[in-house]
Amino acid sequence: MRDDRVNLLCKIVAIVSFLFLIAPLVIIIIASFTPTAYVTFPPKGFTLEWYEKIFSKDTHFVDGFMRSLQVGVIATVVDIFLGVTASLAVTRYDFKGKGVLLSFFTSPMYVPSIAFAFVLLQVFSRIGGVTGMWKILLGHIVIILPYIVRNTVAVLTTFNWTLEDAAASLGANPVQVFFKITIPLAKPGIVAGSLLAFLYSFDEAVLSSLLSSPKFVTLPIRIMNYMELTFDPALAAVSTILIVISLILVVLMEKFAGLDMFLK
């Protein structure tokens, strides 16, 4: 009797929170089709005009998208190498200061990005001549690394290292062991971490707004700049596209990271 009531309460809370999270997204998606010059809900009719607008030259959204993609992909690829190497180092070997090293690799996660951006800005101005692209890229490489390290370490801490020995005794050299055993088994963590890292980089705004140059502007900054001047449903349209992309990536992540058979 009492259990049922608790159960019901849990269900209600779950549904309400879900609606609370999903409702704004649904409203934005629907509102992006309104023909009015301002965002309104429910939409007064249907048009794809705003989608045309975001793909037109004068909003620079496509340009921003490409730049964000470029930064996100390069930063993620670089960090897969750095992150996987770091994760293997801290999980495989027992050494003094292991915990400290792990906290070091994940520290950017805890430092406010505004503070971090400030520091980077100082460094870059000292060096001088660093282009906008490089500034943002280097900044992102640092701030997204923790996502890859954390997820990979989580998988590797439960890793059965005897499997590497087994492969070696069957004639696999260290390179073969790495690519046939270690990487495939760590893959769920690496994939999940990489997708999270990429998504973080893709819509990162604080760091990028301070580090971007007029020549190199990523999508979130383009959107913020646009918002300062106009507030039309084109914003809803571009948000819709971002929501869809994130959704696809999250589904992909679930598909890979959800395969817990590899974790056994």
Next chain:
Amino acid sequence: MAVLELTNITKKFGDFTAVKNMNLTVADGEMVALLGGSGCGKTTTLRMIAGFTEPYAGEVKIDGRVMNKIPPYKRNVSIFFQNYALFPHMTVFENVAFGLKLQKLPKDEIRSRVEKILTMVKLTGLDKRYPRELSGGQQQRVALARALVTRPSILLLDEPLSNLDAKLRVEMQVEIKRIQKETGLTTIIVTHDQEEAVSLADRVIVMNEGEILQVGGPKEVFDYPATPFIADFMGFSTFLHGTVEEKGADGGRIVCSGVSLAVEPAELKTLEKGDACIAAIRAENMEVAEGFGQNVVGGHIRSLTYKGQRTRLEVEGCFAEDIYPAIHDYEKTGEDGQILIRLPKEKIRVYKA
């Protein structure tokens, strides 16, 4: 197809010495069993032979060549892991074929060899399953197949049959022995089970706390353990404290709790008259006697446990210590629980106390 030599190998984990100064030579095509209690260094020894860890001191030699610095993948030593270590992301077939693929064998040959070995371990039809879809005993046999299929020069088996039912266990013992003999594989098998050790191996090595206590033929170790400790480990159930009463060329006697027992003169070789000694006998070697005679003692059954073919008794009152005979086809004698037990002279081992 290889001679294995361990000279003075020692392994330390921090301050703890897991293997102490071990010396062992395994001849080409020989099968030896490593027998010893939990934590005595059996797995550690195998890991040094396979090359996963380097000895702290001493040398591992294969065919006369020092292997200490040679990585595992260049040793051609196959190992069955105590925890199986099957690759979870590969099917049974892929697990078994892993080593063959690395040898770059033609696909057809890989397939036929994998199928053949899977038939041998009675796992046909399971080749597309993943390890997590198999029972413990099935996983164990996949691991066994994987270790055997690559035709290594040395095979290391770390408790390969511990998870199997009695029938399957015996079948697998026969198969392992057959393959080992056919291919002349130099093999070390680790086991907790003394009967498995003596039935499979050409030689048995008894270890304790990182040291070898006794090396010998199966019969020798089984029937003539070198110390009471080994005797206990080899399944001797009854230990009696006593003194040597008489030592002669054709007969010896010892006295345990006032009872005089005849023993083989050979047992008293290192003892003198009046020396304190310990007599040991295996449970199955004691028998019920119809009347008094040589080495027959009377006692009272305190408890009895039915164990299939044999019944294990706990008999008090014969000596200061209780004795534990396991009697074949035991039938209850007398209502009062009195019983006569014979300790056959040739089955009694005598040790210096």
